Amino acid sequence: MGTFTGSFKGFGVTFAHMFRKVITTDYPFSPPKPAPRYHGRHILNRHPDGLEKCIGCELCAWACPADAIYVEGGDNTDEQRFSPGERYAKIYQINYARCIFCGLCIEACPTRSLTMSNEYELARDSRQDLIFTKKELLAPLLPGMEQPPHPMLLGETDKDYYVGALTNPGTSVGAERAPISQGDAE
Amino acid sequence: MGIEEKLPAGILLTSVEKLSNYARKSSFWGATFGLACCAIEMMASGGPHYDLGRWGMEVFRASPRQADLMIVAGRVSQKMAPVVRQIYDQMPEPRSVISMGVCASSGGMFNNYAIVQGVDHIIPVDVYLPGCPPRPEMLIDAILKMREKVMAQPLGPNGRKMLEARQAEGRTPIVAPGAMPSSYRVDKVRREEWTQAVKEGREEQLRIENWMKLQPHLREAHK
């Protein structure tokens, strides 16, 4: 008797599930929103006038435990200026076939040039395509930004750029602050 | 296989090619084996929350002889390499390989004597999936890209020649099969957006722009 009702109990569980809400996510049709601090693909940010924030200091490459980042510095000149100050990244590469998305690089970045987005659809069919260069990594030009090289538009020296860098537009805004704290928790 | 090798290209077999590819992509049967932490995410992908069954892949085959998809999930140690190769060799053709996670793709952070620096040193890889480990969505994305690639695969040597001729003439799709993120490909508007961006060479910037639109604290900056 107990056995008989017991098996019905079991089927009951299965049957009850037919009326429950489906728990399966609907990726890729409505991709889920990852946690705000999910470690996704990197972004190299820009100053409000479009100059690159990256100064080519290679601290990200140093911090990287997987040796996924390669940077070569270069000299800014008055004719060819890519970032405020003296130095910029002539070559910047992140090898996503090595990157483990640990985020040590963005912690190491002294200018908050390197931040992470929540993008994760990165699979490619060649290892070459997985090496992202400045072309892929640089943030898009927002309204008011100009494609470098161009002279410093926001001030005389690089110091003018770093004062107030917290309120810069672009993806580095609030990169070190919880976006939730701004009262929007969607 | 047989008849398709003998018939001239373009006759009769284009539809057969489509059908064959459709059949292949619609039910990949994965070989059951995991090498490290990535395998946990792979198992999660098979569970009800992510449910690979939506693409006919809920069953991972216990024998490689019944599988046509190999997901190398985890770092391949030098000792494991011959085993992986044997599993691959035992799989019937046509077969596909996804290298899941950075360790399988390139050795990842294990740049040392013990780890094969990329599973493509021992077997051909169709899709490389970064991440450490990749979340299940990333694996699904890779599988969907894999499916798209399979759909574009030529059937037999003549089909291959035809494809090569098309490539030589430059008649290739603007977005290469398997290059568009899945969430873009399944949405008509975003697919157009992406195709346009590829033409302008700024698809990666588009991705950041769209991501920014979703971030409440960045939305203001973007306006």
Place this chain on the structure above:
Amino acid sequence: MTDVQKRADQVSLIIDGVEVVAEKGELVIRVAERMGIAIPRFCDHPLLAPAGACRQCLVEVEGQRKPVASCTQTVAEGMVVKTQLSSPVAAKAQAGVMELLLINHPLDCPTCDKGGECPLQNQAMSTGRADSRFKEEKREYEKPIHISSQVLLDRERCVLCQRCTRFSEEIAGDKFIDLMDRSSGEQINVYRDDFFGGAGTGDGQVGEGEGDVAFNSYFSGNTIQICPVGALTGEQYRFRARPFDLVSTPSACEHCASGCSQRTDHRRGKVLRRLAGDDPAVNEEWNCDKGRWGFRYATATDRILTPQIRDTKTGELREASWSEALLAAAEGLKAAKERGVGVLTGGRLTVEDAYAYAKFARTVLGTNDVDFRARPLRATGSPVTTTEEADFLAAAVAGITEVTYEQVENAPSVVLAGLEPEEESPILFLRLRKGHIRRKLRVTAVSAYLSRGLEKIGAALVAAVPGDEAHILASDAAVAEALGAPGALLIVGERLATVPGALSAAADLAARTGAKLAWVPRRAGDRGAIDAGCLPNLLPGGRPVTDDAARAALSLAWKVDAGVVPGTPGRDTDRIIAAAADGTLGALLVGGVDPADLADPTLAENALDTVPFLVSLEMRQSAVTRRADVVLPIAPAVEKAGTYMDWEGRLRSFGAVLKSTAMTDGRVLEAIAALLDVSLNTGDVNAVRRELGGLPGSTLPSPVRPSVAAARAAQPAENQAVLATWHQLIDLGSLLDGDQVLAGTARPPVARIGKDLAESLGLADGDLVTVGTDRGSITLPAAITDLPPRVVWLPTNSPGSTVRRSLGVTAGAVVTLTAGVPGPILAEEAAR
């Protein structure tokens, strides 16, 4: 205080509670260092005099009212010292100094070249405060100013430790850089107009004002290396990499016979910088700018990476596979063997490679026609049959290692002849200067004029008209007197070969006075090539080719038949070139020789054109490879292992810095020999080293010194002068190619003339003067110098002054002088 045994000249003291014995006069910081106590410091440097400038090394000494700087405090009997480890007072004092040093230091570590290897950064991390209490504006200067074409100065980063100024003054003797201004505006700078009320441009760059003096020192790079902060940086390395992703390899410098040890830093297959290595016996911690920055030649665009052979149909060089090119070389050499093959090796060879050439010539080609000397061997116009220099090298140089840097420093007196140490052997110059400054070393120089370099080592000049050196060495009383003291040294340069009888006279003088004799060549490979047997009269190990027993022993060791190694001395460079030019030679095997370095470049190129078969082992395109029938690429120093022998005879072994598939000369020669059925066994440096170590010794007594009669200088007629010339350190040498920044620090080429010539030609300083021969002419600005009558000096191979190419003569020749630019006829000549 009595437990520890000590001598009378020692004292005992207590540091951090531990009793220690120290030499009298030793500095507290050194004693602490020996005990393993690290006292932080910036200005202190063991090779520089104490300054006490940075105050970072403060320690507490019992009985003293205030903390004292341990880098200036000498030890005293019974002293009780407490460092930061045991004394809160010292720790607080050091923390305070660190805070003060950081007040004006900018926070630009991420872009600073020193970041990652910076003593200030390290000590700020270990003993500095986590946050700054300084809220005011930091002092700012224009960021970086060029104080020379190579060196940049960031004054805001400077902590005024004065290491750079002390180095420049004490070690190099180039006091271009100094502390200037007062108070908070005190700064390191070079002498500039705007400091003295002149019209500065205000952008801080040097060279704008009339009176600006750039930091033009051959040793300026050392100031960058010893700067404890990032205030001095080098243009060439600036922003190229960070220290933490460089791979460092110990290496040896390939530029001159000084034999500096170095550290080569590379990243992903590319050398990014070189630093002076620490070898107290040789270069101490210094090197010259040429060695530091002259490494771009290996990555020049004209580097040869694949073998080339001359196509029989088109007559043009075409790329070929190694096997094809080696076969072509082997067959060509085999066919030419009957008529004779000459082997010319340049100065860039390692000992191992030189040995390979020597062995290849003897065993494969069966000839003694091998010579490493790619330079004038004798005076212009003297007969090619004299073998004075080769005899001298056999008698007084080969296999002899008598004189060392240490002896130079400690000698009572040194006589220099045919050698301009600052230009031709900079590290020897630094040692001479150290001896002069620290130990009152007396230097006597037999030279045409008292150059700046000679002035800096306090040399007494024995003025010699070029050509008269032999006579002076043979009969000058002052020179003989200077060598009288025990331990005195006679140091001669390779240029003396161009004065007939000079090397004989030098060897005689040394024997007569009991002074030790040292021969200082210019190139890194020269000394090693002698001992490896790249001379027509010497076999490896300094054995004469005429020694039957040595030949027999070598034949046995080399496993060749007894008759293969010929017993008569071969032809030297000049005679090989002459034989090739008149068509009697069957082939030439040339490794690393630039025809422009030879006595007569035109004749040499003619010879290369005429010789039926020419094999060139070369790194980059050159005048030889363009004429060669087979070109075989070989590895630059950075991509191979090897050994240089410096002028002392000291071996300077180094390993390959970069992984490369490029082959050494020895390995290429081994491959050619293998095709001719000879096992050369020179492909692996370790094998060569073993073989060299196992060679039997010579049985003959050492060869007799040459005795050539001393010649006298030529007598110039009206409007003529005797030519004096030597190489400047930074010139047109092919190992300096590809580095514009380094070339910017070269001394500007001038023609030095005496007052007599200036008067007779009506010239003032800076006026153009034209020096000509029947071959061509050179026009340079005149610099009126204290020269002997009727002598003109030109740099041998500097921009606008290629003496051998343009004039076809060498030192001691008579040249004509005219004021101004050449007339139409001369101009036409010059244009040709």
